Amino acid sequence: QKEVEQDPGPLSVPEGAIVSLNCTYSNSAFQYFMWYRQYSRKGPELLMYTYSSGNKEDGRFTAQVDKSSKYISLFIRDSQPSDSATYLCATSISNFGNEKLTFGTGTRLTIIP
Amino acid sequence: NAGVTQTPKFQVLKTGQSMTLQCAQDMNHNSMYWYRQDPGMGLRLIYYSASEGTTDKGEVPNGYNVSRLNKREFSLRLESAAPSQTSVYFCASSGETGYTDTQYFGPGTRLTVL
Numbered sequence: 001q002k003e004v005e006q007d008p009g010p011l012s013v014p015e016g017a018i019v020s021l022n023c024t025y026s027n028s029a030f031q032y033f034m035w036y037r038q039y040s041r042k043g044p045e046l047l048m049y050t051y052s053s054g055n056k057e058d059g060r061f062t063a064q065v066d067k068s069s070k071y072i073s074l075f076i077r078d079s080q081p082s083d084s085a086t087y088l089c090a091t092s093i094s095n096f097g098n099e100k101l102t103f104g105t106g107t108r109l110t111i112i113p
Numbered sequence: 114n115a116g117v118t119q120t121p122k123f124q125v126l127k128t129g130q131s132m133t134l135q136c137a138q139d140m141n142h143n144s145m146y147w148y149r150q151d152p153g154m155g156l157r158l159i160y161y162s163a164s165e166g167t168t169d170k171g172e173v174p175n176g177y178n179v180s181r182l183n184k185r186e187f188s189l190r191l192e193s194a195a196p197s198q199t200s201v202y203f204c205a206s207s208g209e210t211g212y213t214d215t216q217y218f219g220p221g222t223r224l225t226v227l
Contacts, residue, residue: 008153034215043117043203043218044156088155100146100171101216105155 003027006089006104014112019076023089023104026070030091030102033065035074038086038106047087048074079111115139117219119204125225126194134189134222136204144207145187146171146216147179149200156203162187194226 006023013019021035032051036044048063050056056063064073072089089104120135138145147159158171162181176198178190187206191198201223205216 006155041221043205043220045218046215049215100158100161103156105153 001026002105003102004089004091004104007107008105010108010110012110012112013079015079015081017079017111019074019079019083019109019111021074021076021087021089021107021109023072024070025072025091025102027091027093027102028067028070029093031094032092033063033072034090034092034101035061035063035072036088036090036103038088040085044088081111081113084110117204117206117217119202119219119222121222122220123223125227126191127227128195130194131190131192132194132224133191134202134204134224135186136188136219137186138204138206138217139185140206140208140217141184142206142208142217143184145181146205146207147177147187147189148203148205149173149198150203150221151200159189159202194224196226198224199226200224 004025035048037047038044050063050065053065053067060077062075086106086108088106090101092101117138143164146161148156150156157173159173159177160171160179162168165184168179180188201221203221204219207216
């Protein structure tokens with residue numbers, strides 16, 4: 001069993017819809033949770049970062065962590081065609097500069113104009 | 114400020130050939146990483162370097178070697194390439210101790226081994 005599981009999709013939604021992307025993880029020691037966005041033929045870039053349980057909002061994006069169920073979510077409101085990308089969740093045990101990340105496999109998202 | 118740069122962008126090798134993938138960062142980061150990305154497998158860590166002069170194995174190190182040449186540069190070497198090493202390779206770096214481990218990725222090297 002992988003430490004972080006993510007539905008690979010693909011997921012297609014119409015422009016303006018609310019998108020929900022999800023991951024589950026198995027290691028209860030994970031405390032830091034990230035979402036990376038990867039455009040086609042590009043490297044991943046950090047989109048959202050949260051610590052422990054709770055919500056974090058940044059514009060149209062909301063990251064949610066439920067440590068009791070080991071569930072990570074990313075919500076995108078008013079989705080735009082420019083949001084079409086692969087979204088990868090990632091976790092780590094600590095936030096020290098050399099801590100390794102454990103990635104999900106990524107969900108490919110397409111927003112249809 | 115170029116961030117993380119990788120060379121080459123594309124490469125085709127024959128089985129048994131060797132090559133070195135180059136990575137450099139200009140953000141004064143201590144830690145650097147090499148990943149491979151394959152369909153359905155996600156990003157898998159090959160090797161990482163927590164600081165200049167140190168390297169450690171990640172999840173899939175077999176068939177690879179690395180060199181942390183200085184604080185800026187971290188190279189990945191394939192001594193005898195195999196078709197199973199066909200993949201997209203990403204280099205990443207991350208910053209100061211005590212800060213959240215935001216990893217900054219390069220644009221990737223697409224490698225095909227025939």
